[in-house]
Structures are given as C-alpha cells and as structure tokens.
Amino acid sequence: MLVFHGSHLGLVIKTGFVTGIISLTEGIAVGRTFAALKDYRVDGNKEMMAIGLMNIVGSFTSCYVTTGAFSRSAVNHNAGAKTAVSNIVMSITVMVTLLFLMPLFEYTPNLVLGAIIVTAVIGLVDVPAAINIWRTDKFDFVVMLTAFFGVLFISVQEGLAIAVGVSIFKILLQVTRPRTVVLGSIPGSDIYRNLHHYKDAVEVPGFFIISIEAPINFANSMYLNERILRWVEEYEEKENAKKHSINIQYVILDMSAVSGIDTTGVTLIKELKKAIEKKGRELVLVNPLGEIIEKLQRAAETRDFMRPENLYLTVGEAVTSLSSSMKIHPPTTYDEEAQAAVPHPN
Numbered sequence: 001m002l003v004f005h006g007s008h009l010g011l012v013i014k015t016g017f018v019t020g021i022i023s024l025t026e027g028i029a030v031g032r033t034f035a036a037l038k039d040y041r042v043d044g045n046k047e048m049m050a051i052g053l054m055n056i057v058g059s060f061t062s063c064y065v066t067t068g069a070f071s072r073s074a075v076n077h078n079a080g081a082k083t084a085v086s087n088i089v090m091s092i093t094v095m096v097t098l099l100f101l102m103p104l105f106e107y108t109p110n111l112v113l114g115a116i117i118v119t120a121v122i123g124l125v126d127v128p129a130a131i132n133i134w135r136t137d138k139f140d141f142v143v144m145l146t147a148f149f150g151v152l153f154i155s156v157q158e159g160l161a162i163a164v165g166v167s168i169f170k171i172l173l174q175v176t177r178p179r180t181v182v183l184g185s186i187p188g189s190d191i192y193r194n195l196h197h198y199k200d201a202v203e204v205p206g207f208f209i210i211s212i213e214a215p216i217n218f219a220n221s222m223y224l225n226e227r228i229l230r231w232v233e234e235y236e237e238k239e240n241a242k243k244h245s246i247n248i249q250y251v252i253l254d255m256s257a258v259s260g261i262d263t264t265g266v267t268l269i270k271e272l273k274k275a276i277e278k279k280g281r282e283l284v285l286v287n288p289l290g291e292i293i294e295k296l297q298r299a300a301e302t303r304d305f306m307r308p309e310n311l312y313l314t315v316g317e318a319v320t321s322l323s324s325s326m327k328i329h330p331p332t333t334y335d336e337e338a339q340a341a342v343p344h345p346n
Contacts, residue, residue, distance in 0.1 A: 019065055022157045025164055027051050027068035034077060074121045143167050178214030180227055183254060190316030204319055205246040208235050211254040216265030225268055229275055250322050251276050254315055255288040266299045286312050
C-alpha cells in the first residue's frame, strides 16, 4: 500500500529528485563519451526514457537506483563488448557472483578492485581534448576540471552535480550579460563589423552603431539599458574632446541576432528611445525579426518604431539613407572663435 504522508515524505521527494537528476546526467554523459569513441549518435530523449522506465520497473522489486555507470561501462568497453547483449551477459554474471561466488571475493582488497577500474578508465582520459577545450573556452575548461576533480576526490554523483551547477551558472551569466558590440564600417563597402575584432573597421561620424547578439528579456533588459546608455555617453565625451568632430545624431540598434523579445524587452526599447531623444538623438532599429516587429506593433508605446525612418533592413542602408538628411554641425573650437572675433582690415 502506498502512503503519501508521513515525516519522511519530504526527504523522500528531495532525495528522489536529486538522485533522478544525477542519474540522468551521469547516464547521458557516459553515453556521449562512448558515442564519441565509437562514432555513433546518442538520443538524449531515448536515454532518459530508458533510464526512467528501468527505474520504474526496478522500484517494484526494491531495486537499487540504476543509471549508466561510468566505471562499469568502461570495464565493459575494454572487455570488447559490441552490442547491448553484453549487458545481459554482465547482469547474469553479476547475479551468479552475488548468489554463489561472494565467499571467494570476501578477502579481496579494495585496492585490487580499484586497480581494475582505474585500468579500465585510464584509456578514456583524452589530454589533447582537454588542451583543445582550454584553447577554445576557458570557462568550459573550468567546468571540465570541476567534473574531473569532483569525481576523482568526492564521487561520481557529487562531481557531476557540481559540474552541472557550474554549467548552469555559466548559462545564467550568458543570459544576464548578453554580448553587445560596437560596429564600424569596413572602408569601401557597406559591411559593418565589430570595431574590436576588425582593425580596418572605422567609426561613422554622426552615428553610434550597436549590435545585440542575444534575446532581450527580463533577465538582461536592465543590463542592456545601462550598458547602451553608458556607451553612448562615453562615445559623446570622446567625440567632444576631438577637434572638428561630429556629434551623434543617430543611435542605430542592429537586432539581426536578437531571436526573441518579451514584454520587458519591449519596455527597454521604449525607455532607450525616450532617453536617447532627451539628448536630441534618434533611435533606429535594424533588421528586427518578424516576431519582434509584431510585438512592437501591438505595444502602443512603441508604435512609433513602425515609421519608415526608424526601421531598416541593414546597417548600411540605414547609414546611407539617414546621412542624406543628417544635419552636420562640427563643433567650433576656441581658436576658431577667437580668430573670428579679430577684426580684419578692409
């Protein structure tokens, strides 16, 4: 009879949830490891269904929580297993050993058992892959080290749990701190690229061009608002310090890489427009997706963006079109004012 109340119900639910997550993570991680070695594909959905069904059936006989164990999978792999039939053979062997042969292994040192596992697992350590991860992404290398040392010094479950936690933190960091770059023009073309990555890219006088390369949502809208306005202020200060510079008249927001936007993101666009217009500038959107345009159309406070002069398909088109109507007023320097004040003889 199932009893869904009692003093231990909360502990059972918490333990079951944590155990399930770790079992799925370990099983899929092991499957992908051997899939890379044997050059085949692993379907994560089928793996989860198999592990879940296996544990449901096993629960009726008080079976231990099962998953794709890394050490036993490595031993099975090094023994030359080719198909899933090897699991049946291994299960029968383990059952016979537990029932009839356990007295023979009673005095076997744990050191011997550990040596068997280490011998099987050592071949799975891929140092060149670790070096490649370090070169590609330092944060991924930290996750790899976390998983490696966690499994090595604590346990498989805790090590994987810590690594998953670090990975989730990385994802949250990417969501809340989306990539934003300042674009410049490639001379002789209408192509605009990141000023920090392309040394040939140059700033366009009178324009400040920003590209957002992530969805805009409640998690990053405040960050984007502060970052964009701060960049505009810093750019204006830098331009004002130059002689014969042209003040910013248009702030262009390239939204080609923005795959989605929520209500908070729509509010962000409205707030940016108001803040930029207070400075006497104009906010222009470039290549927003259809979903984003529909949401801006439905929001009453952002319908002004549907005007032709506020929407363009490319940054080059926006710069070309707006340059023709742009009022350029180079700032007058102190020397020029002084020279203009000196009377000239007739």
